[in-house]
Each structure stands twice: as C-alpha cells, then as structure tokens.
Amino acid sequence: MKSSFAFLLLVSGAVMNIEPTPEAALLYPYGLDQSDRKNPKLDDGTSKRLSLSVPFTFYSKEYRSLYVNNNGVISFDTKVKQYTPDPFPLVDGRPFVAPYWGDVDNVLGGDVFYRQTTDPALLKLITQNINQYFPSIPFTATWAFVATWDHVAYYGSTSNKGNTFQAVLTTNSNTSFVILNYKDIQWTTGVASGGDPKTGLGGTPAHAGFNNGDETNYYNIPSSRTEAVINITQTSNVNVPGRWVFQVDDFKVTGVPTEAPHAAASKSCWL
Template sequence: MGLSAVSQYMLMFISVLALSRETKAQTAPVVFYPFGSVAGDTVNIAVEDENSTLIDLWRPFVFFGRTYNNTYVNNNGHLTFNQPSNESFVNYFPIGTKDVIAPLWADVDVSMNGIISYQQYSNGSVLTQATQEINQYFPYLSFTATWVLVATWDRVEDFFASGTELSFQVVLISGGDLSFILMNYGDCAVTQFTVQAGYDTINSTDYFVIPGSIDRNIIPNLKNTSNVNVPGRWAFRVDRRTDQNNVQENIIGVQMRVTSFSDLTENGNIETVLEKLKQELVRSGLPSSVTLNFRRIQKTRP
C-alpha cells in the first residue's frame, strides 16, 4: 500500500528543507571529518528534544570494557548505547547512570536551523585518515582503523537563544580491540543554559570533562583547545576500563621543574599545569579517571 498524500507531502517537505539548509553550508572547520551531503551522510532533521536515531553499527565498538553493536545519536549533542536520551537538562559528570559520549551536551534545537547527520565507514580515505591520526596521537599502538562513525551537529541552535550556532562533531574509531573517540569543534556561540563536553560511564569508573566546557561563556573557545596539540580537537582512547590494571609499562615517571613555588600558585597556574600533566599521562596509557593533587614540601634545616 502506497504512502498517503500527507506522508508524501511530509517527506517532500523534509527533503526540500534539508536541501535548502545544505545550500547554506559554510566551509567546514579544518579538524572536521567529511560530513553532510558531500560525504553521503544520513541527515536527521529533528524536532527539539524529541529525536534519537538508532544506528546499527557495522563493527562492534568497545567502550571501557563494554561492547556495543548500536548507538543512539541524540538530538541534544550526545551518544548513548543501551537506550535513547532526550535529556536537555545537563547533569554534570560524573553521573554514573549510563555510558554516554557528549561532544557538546546542550539544549539543541534544529527545528529552524542546523542539521544533525551521520555516516559509517569501513574502507576508503576516512579510514586512512583515522589510522594516521590515531597513530600520531597514540604512537605506541601501531593502530589500523577498520571502522569509523562520524556524527556531526552542523550550525545547530541553542533552544533558548535564537540565531545562535553550534558546530561540533564526534568520531568513533575502532580497530581490533582498540577504540578511540575524537571530539571536533568549530564555531560555537555562547549558550543560555548549562552545557558540557566529555564522556561518562556506568558507575563513572571512567569519565572526563573537557576543561571549561561546563561554562557556557567559554564554549566559543573550544575551537582553540586540544589535548593533542590540534586546535579544536580532543582525542581519547576508550576501550579499557580502569580496573583492568593494564596501564602501559613504558610509563616510568614524570619530571617537572619550576623556578619557585609561586610559579604554580600565582594566577591559578597550578590547575593548568595539573590538567596538562593529566592529559599527557592519559595519552600514554593511564586511565582518564586518574586524579592529580599537588602538595608543597618545604625543606627545613635541622
């Protein structure tokens, strides 16, 4: 039985709307993987808060010890696995209720502007790019990508701030037993309510929040931040759980030198130093849940 006249009209309306938005597309940020009609993406035009798209993955994706064969691309800037989520109110990590990957969890509205799209790859130039970049960021692994999922929120709007635009992307990469995620950022306007970028796990055995991402006024600076020296990109290895005790054996220590204690304490420098140190340790194999503390030890003469 064919589609009703109303159904045909709605499909035509969505197609025309998607086409009109694509024609207004701007140059993609350098760090973004291919997306949109050029990449052959599946485009999802959703009503605010009400849509989560289930994707059957072509390859299993291991996320901190749990293997998933599908994922939900949720409207409000995050991916979940066991069930969809229409939560627009941001709960700051660690939450511990589910596995979630949030390139930018916000109250997203695409009813008037912006496109959410996604695409999977099992061969071609995207896999070549993923292989090269993961080996650059994690050089001790000799990694080969066999599957990639790219999900993009292109110029979507903050529900409470008409005319704002947020552009961000998450890339899931796997090969063998290894899994990685990239979070890429373009222009992002200041939002009106709470936001967050990072990931969380069941029971929060592993979680990470991109520094500053919970401050809605700092969101525009995401395109200038990185943990891999590529402005606008954050990269994480996510296949291993903290309790697996498989920290890389080649980590033997870290040495830092400062000219005085005031170098760390003045202007809040200590927090910046500790965060950069943590990023280097995570890149080298330590679990992302590692906590670094600073203690001043002062020598005294006997």
C-alpha cells in the same frame, strides 16, 4: 515548559590557548554528499537505534548499537533527550560520549548528520591522525562512525548563532578511539537551561566528556559546564586547536594534567 516557550517565541517573533587550525583540516567530510543520514527536525529529538556493523568497545564493554541525540550526545544503551547537562559521573547508568551536551534545537536551525563507514580514504586519514597523536600504539582504522552537528541552534534562540562540532568513533576491532572536533562554537546554553535568548550564554553551559555509566569512571573535558566551554575551539590535548582525542576501549587520558591515573584521573583539578 519548553513547548509553551517555543509557542510564545513564534508568536513574538584553562587549557593552553593556541592558534586556530584551518577549518577544512579539522572536520572530517560530512553531509548528504557523503551518504550521511539526518536526524529529524525535532527539539530534543534523536536518531532511531542504529545497529553497528562492528562492535565498538567503550570503557571495556562492547556495544553493537547507539543513538545520535540532537542535544550533542552519542549514547549506547538509551536515547538521551535531556537538554540541561548534569555533572559527571551520572548516577543513572547511562554510558555515552558527549561532544557538546547542550540544548540544541535543530527546528530553529542546523542539521545533525551521521554515518558509519569503511571508506578507505577516510579510514586512511583517521589512521594517519591517530598514528600521529599516539605513535606508540599500533593502529589501523577499519571502521568509523561520524556524527556532525552542523550550525545547530539553541532552544529559545532569537539570534542566528549556530554551533558546528563532530564526534568520530573509530576502531580496529581491538583498540578504540574517539575524536572530537570543534569548528565553530557560538553558544553554550538554551533558554530552558537558563540561557539568554539573544546570546545563548549564561545558565548551565554545555558539557563535553565521557560517562561510563558505572558512577566511577568518567572524564570531563576542561571548562565543561562553565562559561569557558565556548573557547573549546581553541583548546586541545593533541596540539590541534579544536580537537580532542581519547583512547576509549580502556579509557586513557593523555595530554591533559590530571590528579591520578584511571578513574580518579577523570576528577580533574581543571574543573
């Protein structure tokens, strides 16, 4: 269905809002000059299976490999080519981080970069940020994985709109965090998910959050799968507009009103 639409297209030519932070201060360095790799230009494409130099603990389980999926997902057990986001918790056991799960088409525009790193300068910056947001948790980053979706287009686009966002996984071998950065979000939905080709809006909007894979533990960032997700650059749980940060080894939600701690907290009344 999607491929036939692409052919026709080629032929036919409520979290508090706060002041934006400077873009340069939000995204961690990325790109080819940072020794990043790039995903193939492929609709619904993914990276190859990437072996991690250190284990990363997510919801109390250690993972030693992951995939960077074009459609805004970092997954641990299997590739995720699905383009229309389902609500969490998923019933099929897929554990993943979804910075912005939507129908990306990097053939039409943009790039998906990634790298794992022990660069001292980057780890120092990440450590400073985590210490600022979580002063009661002793943490010095010893490893990070940085994935960046740079001005990526949506499937079926007839516009120049692009989204730029980033997910950073980091650990000290005991405690793990995920940092989600949203620099520029201009669309929410691809055409195959019911979106408008001119605006990238409507249909089933993108989803941001975390899924453990056990059908019980998950977390939805407020506004996920609603039209308001386009405003995620203005919201935060650490008082930095466009940045969301979570401890994920034993998943904890901080800075966001919830119904109850642990698993039930993910069933947030915001959604």
